[in-house]
Each structure stands twice: as C-alpha cells, then as structure tokens.
Amino acid sequence: MPDLLKTPLHGLHLKLGARMVPFAGYDMPVQYPLGVMKEHLHCRARAGLFDVSHMGQILIHPKSGDLRDAALSLETLVPADIAGLSAGRQRYGLFTNPEGGIEDDLMIANRGDHLFLVVNAACKAADLAHLQAHLPDSCTITPVTDRALLALQGPDAEAVLARIVPDVATMRFMDVAVIDSPFGPLWVSRSGYTGEDGYEISVADDQAEAFASALLAEDAVEAIGLGARDSLRLEAGLCLYGSDLDTATTPAEADLGWAVQKVRRSGGAREGGFPGADRILPELASSPARTRIGLRPEGRAPMRPGTVLYASPDSDTPIGTVTSGAFGPSIEGPMSMAYVATDHISPGTLIFGDVRGKRLPATVTKMPFRPATYKR
Amino acid sequence: MKFTEEHEWLREEDDVIVVGITEHAATQLGDLVFVELPSVGTEVVKDDEVVVIESVKAASDILAPIDGEIVEVNEALVENPGLVNEDAQGDAWFFKIKPSDPSQMDDMMDEAAYKKFVD
Structure with missing residues (x-):
C-alpha cells in the first residue's frame, strides 16, 4: 500500500505493535496487542488514547472580524444553530445536500473570533471543496494540515490530562479551549465519540508523538485502535458516516432531529436556508x-x-x-x-x-x- | 498433529479426529464473540461448512477437513468464544469427527510445513 497516508503518530503505532489497516486513505491502527475486546473494556474502565489525526480540521475566519458573519454563512450549508453557539462551545452538525441527504457529519466549535470544524477523514476533501465553493468571499477557509488530533476517552481521562494541563478539569461536555502546554498550544474540546467523558485534543505535528507518549506513560492509559473505536461508538448509539449515514439518508430518517435546533426549523427565526430544507423540515415535523x-x-x-x-x-x-x-x-x-x-x-x-x-x-x-x- | 491450508489442526485421539483452528488463525481473526457448532451425529463431507464463528471483525466458516460423522462438539466455546483466542491449539477444539476415509489426512501438512505455509 505505497499510497497510504500516515498520521504524525504512525511511527508510534508501529512501535506499540499495532496491526495496521487502510482506512480512509490512511494506514491506521485497527488494534494493538491488547486486542479489540480488552481495548474496549479498558477505555470504559480507565482511559483510552485514540489517534484521530486522519480526520479533517478546518478553520473558518470572517473577514469582517464579526464571527456572526461566518456563523450565518455556515448556516447556509449546515442546518444547525451556529449563530447561537456561544464562544467556547461546540455543537454537532450535518452538511446536507439539495435532496435532503447527509454529505457528512461534523463538529463545529465557536473559538471566539473564528469557527473550528472537525470532519470525517473520508469526506474531508469534499467538505473543504464544498465550503470553498459555497461560503461567500467574506470567509477565509483554512485546512489545518500541520496538527495531529488525539482523543483521550474514559473515566480517568480528566485526571490524566489535568496533570499536563490543569485547566481541562473545569471544562464541561462540549466546551472548547486553547490551552498552553509543554507540548505547545493544545486545542481541547471536552467531547469524543465513545459515550465516555473525555477530550479531543489537537496538537502540533512535531509535538504529537511526545504528547501521546506522555499520556501513554500513565498507568490508566492504553492505546485504542479503530476496532474498539467502532464497538465503543456503536454502544453509545453514535452514527458512523458511510455506514449509518450517507447522501441518501435524511436527518429525520437518521433520528438526528436534535442536530437541527428549533431556530432553524419551520416557524423558527432562521428557518431553513440550507440545502434540502424543503424535504428535511416537513419530514422533521411529521415522520419519515x-x-x-x-x-x-x-x-x-x-x-x-x-x-x-x-x-x-x-x-x-x-x-x-x-x-x-x-x-x-x-x-x-x-x-x-x-x-x-x-x-x-x-x-x-x-x-x-x-x-x-x-x-x-x-x-x-x-x-x-x-x-x-x-x-x- | 496435521494442518490444513484453511488453518485448521487435526489431532488423532483414539479412533476420532479432534479439529480446531490454529493460533495463527485465531490471532488473525481477533477476539471471537460467537461460535455456532454442528449437531452431534451430523454426517459431513470435506469442505462442508460445519462451524460458524464471529470475531470482533467478521463472520467466518470452519470447513470440515475430512469426510465423517461429528461425534462430539466443544459446548464450552458457545458460552466462552474467547477461549479460542486463549488456547486455540489446546482446550479450544471445535469438534471431533469419526473419519470415513482416514487417508484424506495423508497429504496434510505437518507442523513444520504449516509454519512455512503461514510465514
């Protein structure tokens, strides 16, 4: 597989004895020597570290300097309340298409003067092109290509990460913050995709292995591969794009009505105005x-x-x-x-x-x- | 012990053949979560699908390595499929078969040949 991409933690995965598989164009760890079952249970009992650097990280800056301009622009592509998202908070959203289907699911964070998006690995090129094609010239769209993304999940995640960056202990679910650390500025969100408390942390490429190694040095932390990531997210009832969601599946069919806030629904102050609204909104009001x-x-x-x-x-x-x-x-x-x-x-x-x-x-x-x- | 290209091992025990999957196969499959065994008394021919196993990754079949009658199955695996990952070539045998043509085993690999086969 000479064409597979590598994350900044690729060498670490090999050192840890991971079994690697192609995933969304990347050579990724499906499991470590512990095995899928024990990795899953360890994450629920203590803490698990996941390399999710293959996912796309994108910044959206408003040229006006007024974040509301960027938020309202993104609302033309995503049926979520983004203008109402407070600074320091994150929300789940969907890119929809004119037929009402889902092009991708993503996380959207308000970081004060800009938005930060995390999108699926397999969709990131298409998402970026979609943003560049449809957001007005008033926004600057910047793919982040020099940072790794890690997830630390499980009941011990807070204690472990707080030893490196104490400020994370006071964050709540879906809070986001940029925090200085011995590994440079960390872009932290208190979120994840396992149903566990925990964090997703963006760290500069050249600090990623040192940061990951510091976390893995803790007794509580084991590296977790894609195999256990899948069983963890499924137990948590979370959708996998490409399996449970696709371009022919609508938000109502996917039971993701909660990702379309009231303000964007029929009768809301910013009703519709996103691709497929004429199918998505009536379906949310009745039933698919x-x-x-x-x-x-x-x-x-x-x-x-x-x-x-x-x-x-x-x-x-x-x-x-x-x-x-x-x-x-x-x-x-x-x-x-x-x-x-x-x-x-x-x-x-x-x-x-x-x-x-x-x-x-x-x-x-x-x-x-x-x-x-x-x-x- | 004899080995097949389907990653099964066969061990003679009195006049029956004990069949399981190799450690190599168990490692490749990952943690087993489900085992469905044949009924005792089933007459099988070589390459019949006799056992269904599911690992954390996928479902696979175990094929009858020879013709014969299933005379015993390892019920412990139904309750604890993970035993296959712990002791694939020992306690985690799948079934015992009374061969109707023992000469079918003549051309199977020995341990050294199997090791070479998987390397």
Missing part, C-alpha cells in the same frame, strides 16, 4: 418512511451490516436493513443499528434478521445501548 433504530439480537450472534430485516419469521417482505452491527463488550451481547419502516420502531418490537439463511429474533431497543457518562 423509515427510521434509524437500535436492535439487540437474541443470543450472541451479531447482525452485521447488510442483514435484511423482516416483521416475522416467515414474511417475504423486508422491512429494513442493518447498517452497523457488532458485539458490545460492555453490554456483553450483540447490538446493531438499522433502518426500518417507521411502523416497526417502537422499543420492544420483535423483528427478525436473516443471518446465514436463518431468521433470528432481535428486539428494537432505545439507544444508547450503554448510557453515556458525559460531564455536563
């Missing part, structure tokens, strides 16, 4: 034909992505499809996310998945499968 749900299959067999779902063991009419599925180490059983016809989405409904030619029962279950432990 299919909806993303959680499923707990009976027994131990995971229902993998692509598993076709039926209302009964002998029905010939599919009602939906699994989009993510794995074994949940913390819930000690299999779990899936699926899209099903909206008359089958009540928690407790028993539906059936075709697994290797057998109809196996699974119960529609409210997500997250495991409650989040964010410090709100």
